[in-house]
Amino acid sequence: MAVCVAVIAKENYPLYIRSVPTENELKFHYMVHTSLDVVDEKISAMGKALVDQRELYLGLLYPTEDYKVYPHTWQWLRVWGFPAVAGLCTVMPCLGLSQSPRIKSVFPNQLCSYGYVTNSKVKFVMVVDSSNTALRDNEIRSMFRKLHNSYTDVMCNPFYNPGDRIQSRAFDGMVTSMMIQARQPRGSCVSWLSLGIAEKVWVGALATHMGCLGLKSTGKEGLKGPLSSQWPRRRD
Amino acid sequence: MQLGPAHPIPALCPDLQKSSELFTLTYGALVTQLCKDYENDEDVNKQLDKMGYNIGVRLIEDFLARSNVGRCHDFRETADVIAKVAFKMYLGITPSITNWSPAGDEFSLILENNPLVDFVELPDNHSSLIYSNLLCGVLRGALEMVQMAVEAKFVQDTLKGDGVTEIRMRFIRRIEDNLPAGEE
Numbered sequence: 001m002a003v004c005v006a007v008i009a010k011e012n013y014p015l016y017i018r019s020v021p022t023e024n025e026l027k028f029h030y031m032v033h034t035s036l037d038v039v040d041e042k043i044s045a046m047g048k049a050l051v052d053q054r055e056l057y058l059g060l061l062y063p064t065e066d067y068k069v070y071p072h073t074w075q076w077l078r079v080w081g082f083p084a085v086a087g088l089c090t091v092m093p094c095l096g097l098s099q100s101p102r103i104k105s106v107f108p109n110q111l112c113s114y115g116y117v118t119n120s121k122v123k124f125v126m127v128v129d130s131s132n133t134a135l136r137d138n139e140i141r142s143m144f145r146k147l148h149n150s151y152t153d154v155m156c157n158p159f160y161n162p163g164d165r166i167q168s169r170a171f172d173g174m175v176t177s178m179m180i181q182a183r184q185p186r187g188s189c190v191s192w193l194s195l196g197i198a199e200k201v202w203v204g205a206l207a208t209h210m211g212c213l214g215l216k217s218t219g220k221e222g223l224k225g226p227l228s229s230q231w232p233r234r235r236d
Numbered sequence: 237m238q239l240g241p242a243h244p245i246p247a248l249c250p251d252l253q254k255s256s257e258l259f260t261l262t263y264g265a266l267v268t269q270l271c272k273d274y275e276n277d278e279d280v281n282k283q284l285d286k287m288g289y290n291i292g293v294r295l296i297e298d299f300l301a302r303s304n305v306g307r308c309h310d311f312r313e314t315a316d317v318i319a320k321v322a323f324k325m326y327l328g329i330t331p332s333i334t335n336w337s338p339a340g341d342e343f344s345l346i347l348e349n350n351p352l353v354d355f356v357e358l359p360d361n362h363s364s365l366i367y368s369n370l371l372c373g374v375l376r377g378a379l380e381m382v383q384m385a386v387e388a389k390f391v392q393d394t395l396k397g398d399g400v401t402e403i404r405m406r407f408i409r410r411i412e413d414n415l416p417a418g419e420e
Contacts, residue, residue, distance in 0.1 A: 156257075156355035158264025159271075159362070168357050 002143065002178045003111070004028040004127035007151060007166060010120065012036055016166040019127070020179050028127055035061045035113045035125045043117060056148070057141050058115035061125070116144040124148065143178055150174045256328070260354045267367060277365040284366070288373020289380075296378040299325070311407050312336075314384065315343050318375070327351055331403075347401040350394065358395045366390050372403065383411045 004019035019028040038061040109129065116124040124147050128140065154160055154168045270280045303321050308314040319331045329351065335344040352368045366372075372388035379386045385408040392402035 153355050156261060156264075157357050158261070158268045158355075159357065159359050167359075170357060 001128065002126050002175075003129045004032065004125075005147065005175045005178065006032045006125045007147075008032075008036060008123040008125060009163060010122060012123075015122075015164075016171070016175075018172075018175055018179075031064065031111070031113060031127055032125045035115060035127075036123065038062055038113075039115045039117060039123050039125070042115065056116055056118055057144055058117060059137070061113045061115045063110065063112045063130075114140050114144070116148070118148065118151075122151070124151075146174065146178070256351055257354075260351060263352050263370070264356060267365075271362065271365070277362055281364075281366045281369045284369040285373040285376070288370040288375075289377035290373075291370070292374040292377020292379075293381050295326070295374060296381040299378065308382075311340060311343075311384075314379070315345075315405070319345060322378075335404075341407040343405055344391070345403040345405065347403070350401045353395055353401075356395060363396075366393070367395050368393070368401070375403070375405065380411065383413070385409050385411055 003021075004017070006014055006018075007016040009015050014032075017029065017032060019025050039058060042058050042061075111127055112130050113125055113127045116126075118124075124144055126140070126143065126147075150171050151166075154166055154171050155162065157168065160166070160168065267280070267284070270283055271277075274280050274283065299322060303317075303325065305317050305321060308317060315333050319333050323345075324330050329347060329349065331345040331347045333343055334346055336342070350368060352371070356367060358365065358367065368390065372390065375388045376386055387406040387408055389404055390402070391404045392398035392400060394401050
């Protein structure tokens with residue numbers, strides 16, 4: 001589903017922008033900003049045809065592939081307080097095993113941005129995560145329709161001044177319903193594959209065990225410390 | 237060549253549904269303008285009530301002429317006429333009547349959906365604004381013209397997060413016609 005929704009005014013400043021997850025908001029802001037160029041290009045290219053057909057939906061603007069680094073299985077096992085694993089974690093860097101690039105849980109994340117422009121030149125841009133589900137064009141179109149209707153209601157609110165930032169609760173709620181709430185990091189299984197054979201036996205069993213208990217990895221924030229700084233990290 | 241309209245002029249609002257958005261937006265513009273003109277919400281509420289009163293004292297004539305309702309014998313009958321005839325005629329909704337006081341001088345009009353607030357979201361800095369206060373004024377003004385002094389006020393409002401909109405009506409007294417001395 002959508003990971004970022006933006007409403008852009010006629011003069012190309014944002015009326016509303018929201019994204020999940022919130023930690024790399026800036027990346028989405030850049031992405032939306034870049035999309036605007038494509039929107040402008042598409043509008044001028046279609047020119048008259050756009051007006052004639054009354055087609056507001058612009059379709060796919062551009063796809064990007066970025067890579068997500070999810071926290072390492074080893075580390076969250078350590079965080080969750082398994083002394084044996086913690087011990088192993090301390091030993092591992094000494095043996096030079098963790099320096100292997102394969103150990104990182106990296107996997108591609110396909111993001112696509114879609115555009116929609118109203119006749120009053122207000123633009124809607126939506127960034128969609130299509131790495132696990134390929135959304136059909138029709139679905140995107142209906143999502144934009146919903147967004148447009150909701151935007152119309154915001155405009156009809158007498159307390160809203162056209163051109164202001166949108167702070168409507170109803171609009172916010174509608175956007176939330178279009179966004180995924182929390183994506184499960186699929187780190188555990190991917191890193192499981194990327195681990196070496198010897199570690200696989202140990203950690204694999206533990207990871208499945210943890211998975212059964214419904215425990216989640218804690219995210220990048222929980223990994224500060226002298227030990228974790230030794231792990232190879234990918235900068236994004 | 238014949239002058240004049242080719243087609244008969246259609247009625248101004250042939251369908252209430254069609255004009256309801258215009259009506260809602262007009263009312264919204266009115267309230268926001270009042271909010272700009274007056275410093276605090278209390279003054280806006282008072283002003284809305286006053287405007288409503290002025291509408292009510294005129295509207296009652298139109299209502300009586302068009303609806304053919306006769307004189308009400310008690311307050312319950314009045315409540316019924318307000319909900320089932322007046323609200324239906326002018327707003328296209330039929331509020332329900334509940335919460336009668338034991339003495340029969342107070343009741344509540346429950347509005348499931350209020351056409352005045354269709355798109356409205358109250359901003360945080362207008363928390364004490366009674367957005368639809370005009371309705372209270374209309375009810376007060378109209379009933380005053382038929383010798384009933386009432387008090388109407390909002391006790392619940394969907395804009396403030398309540399499930400329904402509730403107008404509480406209280407009968408105060410009958411207004412006796414004070415005829416000038418010497419006339420019968």
